[in-house]
Amino acid sequence: MSLTVIFGDRAPLKVEAAAEADNLWIDRGDLEAISGWELKPEGICKGDVCVPIPPGRAADFSREGGLRFNLAALGTLLEQPFVRDDKNRVWYFGEAASTRRNAMASPDAPDFELPDLDGELHFLSDYRGKKVLLSAWASW
Amino acid sequence: MVVAVALDTAGVPAVRDFIRPTSVELPPLLKDIMGWDDKLLARAAVPEYPCLIDQKHITGELYGFINVPMATWIDEEGHIVRPAEPSGVSDGVRAMDPATFKIPEQVVAAGKQLRTSYIDAIRDWVNKGAKSEFVLSREEILRRSEGPDATDALASANFRLGQYLLAEGHREDALPYFAKARELYPESWSYKRQTWELEQAGKASGPEFFAAVQALGHKHYYAPVKLKASN
Structure with missing residues (x-):
């Protein structure tokens, strides 16, 4: 079955996958494109970070001789909340609360990229070297 | 400098309609308590600072903007010196009559005082930098920054x-x-x-x-x- 997976701020990706209860079995080959994580002998890795698969739980993550990978198990392991819409066949994996809390413990203002009224993109870091009053408002 | 971020899923049209109103007549007392005098509204209609559109509320999550208006202060090194906080507004808005938008005069006066104090604090920081008494310690920032659960x-x-x-x-x-x-x-x-x-x-x-x-x-x-x- 084709469905759309959104992993954090990564672009939505339409992939062949099997949604079974709270499990989402994807082709192992799609794992990195969807999430940025890779399955390696030492665990599930992204850059220099590797998270070992808990002992005795390999079958929760991988099946069919390693050809299929359970993305929901990864989300749970990383404490990422996930929500799915079965009607439109969309799964969204959010950011773990601990990731955000750790970032907030840093003195550094997190960078972001947003468009202005004319569509021109701005990074917050474009204004490094100046004091910035970051002011949030809304039309609603 | 000011970097304004509009948390608006409706995007550019909604923001343009808001900052460049053509026919909306705002209740005078609402303008008073929010500090929206005619001069300020005219300036806001043609912003001289980056006015960014945040359709996904990314900055809301990154900085903890759970309401508007809120602000955070960032120094030249890119360090937060005051975390997200209501920027010169108070619960005085709760005294507004929902039908008439009227707010008692004494509440309006208190709101003006609060807004003035906040703007004065910003000016103090702009002039004195890290020596401003409104720059918070790292410990105080962490104490005020409640991350998500x-x-x-x-x-x-x-x-x-x-x-x-x-x-x-x-x-x-x-x-x-x-x-x-x-x-x-x-x-x-x-x-x-x-x-x-x-x-x-x-x-x-x-x-x-x-x-x-x-x-x-x-x-x-x-x-x-x-x-x-x-x-």
Whole structure:
């Protein structure tokens, strides 16, 4: 079955996958494109970070001789909340609360990229070297 | 410098309509308590500072903007020196009559004083930098920066899924996820008001909004801001 997976701020990706209860079995080959994580002998890795698969739980993550990978198990392991819409066949994996809390413990203002009224993109870091009053408002 | 971020899923048209109103006559007392005099409104209509559009409420999550207006202060090195806080506004808005938008004069006066104090604090920081008494210590910043818990993160996931479905044209399918986000993170007035407005234009400032504010009871709509760490 084709469905759309959104992993954090990564672009939505339409992939062949099997949604079974709270499990989402994807082709192992799609794992990195969807999430940025890779399955390696030492665990599930992204850059220099590797998270070992808990002992005795390999079958929760991988099946069919390693050809299929359970993305929901990864989300749970990383404490990422996930929500799915079965009607439109969309799964969204959010950011773990601990990731955000750790970032907030840093003195550094997190960078972001947003468009202005004319569509021109701005990074917050474009204004490094100046004091910035970051002011949030809304039309609603 | 000011970098204004509009938390607006409706995007550029909604923001343009807001900052360049052509026919909206704002109630004088509302203008008073918010500090929107004619000169300021004319300047706001043609912003001289970056006015960014945050359709996904990314900055809301990164900085903890759970309502508007809120602000955070960032120094030249890119370090936060004051975390997200209501910027010169108070619960005085709760004294507004929802039918007439009238606010008692003494509340308006207190609101003006608060706004002036906040702007004076910003000016002090601009002039004195790290020596300003309004620059908070790292410990104080951490004490004031309450990060999300697992339930808040789940609320965010629901909000984001709703936004994706909305953007894909599945408005009716998106609404339950918005409702779930509100339910999971009731402290976020940004979620409440944004998603109400997406459900029905005007709902963000309609009877539901005023009923929800009144239901707060003794809790704050805008938490009081301690300008100095010591007060």
